[in-house]
Amino acid sequence: MQFKKTFIYLNLILLTNILFINALHADDGAKGIVKERMDKFKTSKTLMQKINKGLQNQDFNAIEKSADQLLIWSKEMIKYFPEGSDGMPSEASINIWKDPDGFKTAINNFQNASLNLITKSQTKDMEQTVNAFRDLAGTCKGCHKKYRN
Ligand code: HEC
Numbered sequence: 425m426q427f428k429k430t431f432i433y434l435n436l437i438l439l440t441n442i443l444f445i446n447a448l449h450a451d452d453g454a455k456g457i458v459k460e461r462m463d464k465f466k467t468s469k470t471l472m473q474k475i476n477k478g479l480q481n482q483d484f485n486a487i488e489k490s491a492d493q494l495l496i497w498s499k500e501m502i503k504y505f506p507e508g509s510d511g512m513p514s515e516a517s518i519n520i521w522k523d524p525d526g527f528k529t530a531i532n533n534f535q536n537a538s539l540n541l542i543t544k545s546q547t548k549d550m551e552q553t554v555n556a557f558r559d560l561a562g563t564c565k566g567c568h569k570k571y572r573n
Contacts, residue, residue, distance in 0.1 A: 458514045461504035464497055468564070475541070475557055484545045487553060491541040494560070498535035502528065517571045530567040537563045 454462055471490040478486035505527070510516045520527045537560040544556040 454513050457504055457506060458509055458516075461501075462514075464501075464504065468494060468497060472561065472564070475560075479550075479554060479557060482550065484548045484553065487545040487557075488542055491538050491545060491560075495535065495538040495542065498531060498538050501531050501534075515573045517573050520571050523570075527567075527571055530563070530571060534560070534563040534567065 471493050474490045475487050478484070478490065505516065505520055507521050510518055510520070537556070541553070541556040541560050544552045547553070
């Protein structure tokens with residue numbers, strides 16, 4: 425039974441992972457703050473992969489560490505989106521500045537989900553930690569859907 429459960433989780437994790445593989449690499453020629461935030465997002469992707477690996481190895485400390493990094497990023501993210509920093513080669517949508525409250529909400533969702541993953545990883549409960557990871561991944565995608573071109 426335990427094995428079956430674990431197997432289902434791993435499938436979910438793999439699915440999440442596949443969804444991230446297609447992240448675009450449109451940073452050719454990016455400079456300044458745009459380049460900096462692209463690098464931050466690339467790191468976010470690496471951190472999600474580390475968390476994924478941590479789940480497979482049941483390494484809750486590794487999960488917590490990566491979630492900590494994402495929490496720090498969530499707190500500073502808004503500073504990386506000054507007005508007028510859209511346009512090629514950035515994939516930032518104009519909606520970020522047209523709908524600043526919505527964008528802030530998306531950041532907030534990401535921040536809360538990072539915090540929740542930290543809390544859940546500390547309980548060392550696999551099921552809850554997997555769910556928190558999926559929720560967190562959902563906040564990445566949720567923001568991309570609305571605010572990334
Ligand atoms: C609140 C909104 C928001 C959240 C949350 C968010 N992203 Fe993004 N992400 C963006 C925007 C906007 C861009 C486009 C940035 C640009 O090109 O200037 C982006 C770009 C990216 C890129 C492409 C970077 C590149 O090289 O151009 C990756 C990869 C990425 N995000 C991964 C993630 C992951 C993984 C998460 C969750 C852990 C996440 N993002 C959470 C808004 C968000």
